[in-house]
Amino acid sequence: MAASDTAKKTVSLEVFRYRPDQEDEPTFQTYEVPYKEDWVVLDALNYVKDTLDGTLSYRWSCRMGVCGSCGMMVNGEPKLTCSAFLRDYYPNPIRIEPLTYFPVIRDLIINMDDFMNKLTDVQAWLQPKEEKPVSEGEYLQTPAELAHYKQYTMCINCMLCYSACPVYGRHPSFMGPAAIALAQRYNLDSRDGAADQRAEVIFTHDGIWGCTFVGDCSRVCPKHVDPAGAIQQAKVTATQDWYKSLLMPKQK
Amino acid sequence: MANKQPTRAGKDYVRTVPNTWWLKKKTYALFMVRELTCIFVGGYALFLLALVSRAGDEAAFEALLRTPLLIALQIIALPMVLYHSITWINLTPKVMVVFRGEDKVSPALIAGVNYVAWAVVSGVILWIACCKG
Numbered sequence: 088m089a090a091s092d093t094a095k096k097t098v099s100l101e102v103f104r105y106r107p108d109q110e111d112e113p114t115f116q117t118y119e120v121p122y123k124e125d126w127v128v129l130d131a132l133n134y135v136k137d138t139l140d141g142t143l144s145y146r147w148s149c150r151m152g153v154c155g156s157c158g159m160m161v162n163g164e165p166k167l168t169c170s171a172f173l174r175d176y177y178p179n180p181i182r183i184e185p186l187t188y189f190p191v192i193r194d195l196i197i198n199m200d201d202f203m204n205k206l207t208d209v210q211a212w213l214q215p216k217e218e219k220p221v222s223e224g225e226y227l228q229t230p231a232e233l234a235h236y237k238q239y240t241m242c243i244n245c246m247l248c249y250s251a252c253p254v255y256g257r258h259p260s261f262m263g264p265a266a267i268a269l270a271q272r273y274n275l276d277s278r279d280g281a282a283d284q285r286a287e288v289i290f291t292h293d294g295i296w297g298c299t300f301v302g303d304c305s306r307v308c309p310k311h312v313d314p315a316g317a318i319q320q321a322k323v324t325a326t327q328d329w330y331k332s333l334l335m336p337k338q339k
Numbered sequence: 340m341a342n343k344q345p346t347r348a349g350k351d352y353v354r355t356v357p358n359t360w361w362l363k364k365k366t367y368a369l370f371m372v373r374e375l376t377c378i379f380v381g382g383y384a385l386f387l388l389a390l391v392s393r394a395g396d397e398a399a400f401e402a403l404l405r406t407p408l409l410i411a412l413q414i415i416a417l418p419m420v421l422y423h424s425i426t427w428i429n430l431t432p433k434v435m436v437v438f439r440g441e442d443k444v445s446p447a448l449i450a451g452v453n454y455v456a457w458a459v460v461s462g463v464i465l466w467i468a469c470c471k472g
Contacts, residue, residue, distance in 0.1 A: 105352050107349065107350040107351075107352070112352075113352055163363070163364070187354065188354075188356065190351035190352065190353045191351060191352040191353075191354070192349060192351055198349075198351050230441050231438070231440050231441045233441075234438060234440075234441040234442070234443075235438065253356070253360050253361065253367060256356040256360065257356055257360070299370075299374070300430070301366070301367065301370045302366070302370070302430070302433075303364070303366050303367070303370075305433075306366060313433065315433060316433035316434070316436070319430075319433050319434040320433075320434060320436060322434075323434060
């Protein structure tokens with residue numbers, strides 16, 4: 088394809104607009120942007136912002152699939168817009184909406200407070216079994232121990248999994264895929280000792296038992312974290328713990 | 340809990356999720372089909388129980404087998420139960436994660452073992468039904 092051909096081609100972006108200071112209901116606004124083989128949806132949005140309409144609001148940062156900021160619905164699918172190429176949609180129009188199931192603050196910007204609070208609730212950080220002074224050195228771990236949770240460390244908190252999860256959509260109190268996968272990330276870490284505290288939050292109806300295993304979270308995850316798998320494995324652990332407590336009530 | 344994000348005093352727009360959410364995406368619809376297959380799994384189990392209760396009475400046993408409604412149930416239940424079983428087994432590697440040192444045992448192997456077990460159990464049941472029945 089000659090460069091001049093490409094330069095003339097355009098693609099329509101149908102962009103969700105919501106400006107709470109101006110309107111009560113969202114609308115869709117269409118922008119014609121140049122079509123380029125190597126452009127991603129985020130490039131097209133940046134083109135709109137830079138040359139067509141500076142009022143369009145959206146989040147982005149790294150532009151390389153690492154920061155997890157630019158997640159949006161692209162033709163109804165949760166996507167990192169920095170990894171969604173125009174060429175995969177061209178010549179059809181591309182509909183861009185904020186991540187579904189989240190409240191919208193403005194245009195393509197969602198309110199992520201709920202997710203941030205859930206990360207706090209599941210205590211998604213390392214809590215050593217026993218604190219030891221720096222003079223005693225590092226908390227050591229073998230490569231085999233690392234392998235057990237490494238997959239879950241790949242999560243970039245992009246929240247695409249929440250926008251794929253109908254359980255979260257219907258019941259926002261559900262802890263959701265990423266928070267539970269991150270709880271598992273620390274529960275499975277040989278250096279961590281806070282699994283019991285996390286169990287109080289995730290081995291609950293709003294935690295793992297709320298999951299009906301639709302599995303769409305794992306399908307859309309750009310980092311192959313497989314949160315659906317993490318939740319089912321946590322269900323196995325919770326069930327084993329329950330039987331253990333029944334058979335050996337005195338053992339902790 | 341401490342360290343919660345303060346609630347935003349804005350005018351956030353909340354999109355409602357309709358009851359037809361599962362018609363919006365193929366993956367959701369397939370999930371729903373899988374959930375609904377359990378009705379046929381349960382229905383077929385009840386049918387088997389009814390058959391067992393007539394085990395001593397050959398005429399009643401045969402009459403039940405020949406009931407048109409129950410023949411229809413079996414015809415519908417077979418693909419439903421197969422779909423249920425296949426999707427179930429295909430999901431087992433997500434639940435059963437086995438490590439050999441630093442490496443995960445391949446998901447295909449875990450699902451494969453389940454398929455083999457399924458085939459063996461089915462074979463044994465068939466053998467009992469045909470040779471011992």
